[in-house]
Amino acid sequence: MAILKTDTEVIQQIFEHIDQGTTDRGDETWQEPTINYTSEDRFNEEIELLRHLPIVFAPSVALKDKGCYIARTVAGVPIIVVRDKDDGLKAFRNACRHRGMALAEGQGKISVFRCGYHGWAYGLDGALQHVPHDSGFPDLDFSCNGLVRLHSVSETDGLIYICIDEPIDQGALAEMPQVLPDGYEVFDTGEYEQAFNWKLNIEATLEGYHIKPTHEKTFYPYGYDNLNVVETFGANSRVTFPFRRIESLRDVPESDRDISGKVTYVYNVFPNCTVAILSNHVSVSISEPISPSVTHYHTFRLGKLDGNETEEDIERMQRDARFVSDTGLEEDNAVVAKIQHGLKSGANSHFNYGQFEKAIVHLSLTCVLFAEHSPSDD
Ligand code: FES
Numbered sequence: 587m588a589i590l591k592t593d594t595e596v597i598q599q600i601f602e603h604i605d606q607g608t609t610d611r612g613d614e615t616w617q618e619p620t621i622n623y624t625s626e627d628r629f630n631e632e633i634e635l636l637r638h639l640p641i642v643f644a645p646s647v648a649l650k651d652k653g654c655y656i657a658r659t660v661a662g663v664p665i666i667v668v669r670d671k672d673d674g675l676k677a678f679r680n681a682c683r684h685r686g687m688a689l690a691e692g693q694g695k696i697s698v699f700r701c702g703y704h705g706w707a708y709g710l711d712g713a714l715q716h717v718p719h720d721s722g723f724p725d726l727d728f729s730c731n732g733l734v735r736l737h738s739v740s741e742t743d744g745l746i747y748i749c750i751d752e753p754i755d756q757g758a759l760a761e762m763p764q765v766l767p768d769g770y771e772v773f774d775t776g777e778y779e780q781a782f783n784w785k786l787n788i789e790a791t792l793e794g795y796h797i798k799p800t801h802e803k804t805f806y807p808y809g810y811d812n813l814n815v816v817e818t819f820g821a822n823s824r825v826t827f828p829f830r831r832i833e834s835l836r837d838v839p840e841s842d843r844d845i846s847g848k849v850t851y852v853y854n855v856f857p858n859c860t861v862a863i864l865s866n867h868v869s870v871s872i873s874e875p876i877s878p879s880v881t882h883y884h885t886f887r888l889g890k891l892d893g894n895e896t897e898e899d900i901e902r903m904q905r906d907a908r909f910v911s912d913t914g915l916e917e918d919n920a921v922v923a924k925i926q927h928g929l930k931s932g933a934n935s936h937f938n939y940g941q942f943e944k945a946i947v948h949l950s951l952t953c954v955l956f957a958e959h960s961p962s963d964d
């Protein structure tokens with residue numbers, strides 16, 4: 587059986603919802619204890635979980651050429667992922683084997699990782715290649731002092747997944763169709779930080795129940811309130827947000843209907859990656875939890891480029907894409923920041939998720955499932 591509905595099936599389901607004034611519903615409602623958004627213990631358990639599952643690090647095209655690397659913190663661990671000489675990937679803990687200095691920051695392209703402190707140098711495969719004045723280290727075994735690798739790094743359908751420590755499960759990868767379209771390139775990257783729990787913003791992307799009240803002047807005039815197709819697969823989910831212009835497909839024969847530009851597909855790649863397929867670009871956003879109430883975001887925007895774009899073309903694409911993604915995002919972030927602040931009121935021992943919020947319930951239930959065989963319980 588197919589993991590997800592076809593575009594044709596999604597369009598049909600949306601028409602039925604429009605005609606009947608309905609939306610997809612889950613079987614269950616859910617009460618999430620609010621302590622899960624503030625507790626240090628819970629936060630530490632979630633970090634442990636992120637270290638023991640394959641999770642999305644970046645789109646593959648963000649590390650296209652040999653020597654391209656991205657260095658950042660994942661689940662609290664500073665790491666480097668680099669495209670090696672054989673076009674494979676290597677993932678290391680970002681610490682020199684001499685006295686622990688970070689070897690790289692941000693993103694770039696290199697042929698050797700040279701430590702900025704005393705100059706120890708490592709190849710793209712992590713092997714220790716050079717130690718200045720090595721006569722001072724008569725017992726140093728180069729073969730045991732390469733960069734320390736993560737448990738694994740892999741690429742599946744255009745996404746790079748890393749697993750920092752021994753996995754407890756295949757996580758997102760147990761059931762993961764291709765979500766990134768082929769032939770897309772990165773034309774913009776960004777990062778920013780917000781003062782709220784990492785799960786709150788992901789939840790805001792997983793339901794359309796808030797479209798009219800939150801996005802009354804931005805999304806609602808072009809979309810629908812509380813009208814979504816919601817699918818779950820393995821640990822992951824997809825929520826489809828239709829635009830009103832989907833009506834133009836009513837008179838098109840089913841086999842000729844093209845869904846592009848008529849819906850936004852939003853995927854939760856379990857647990858902390860959001861992939862949004864928008865009309866003119868694709869956004870990949872990864873949440874890096876910093877504390878129970880602070881989250882750092884890494885975003886990649888991808889589009890169809892033919893390689894002949896001028897700097898002005900790219901700048902225009904960036905401006906357009908930022909306008910499309912950021913307008914709604916700013917409204918969501920403003921709401922979510924108020925929720926995080928509101929947790930201090932002590933009013934709620936739990937939040938109530940309804941049947942329209944099926945994908946959030948799925949995310950919460952999956953977290954509970956994994957928590958039961960959490961590495962911290964071993
Ligand atoms: S800490 Fe890297 S060479 Fe000394």
Ligand SMILES: [Fe+2]
Nearest residue numbers: 790800914918
């Ligand atoms: Fe929203």
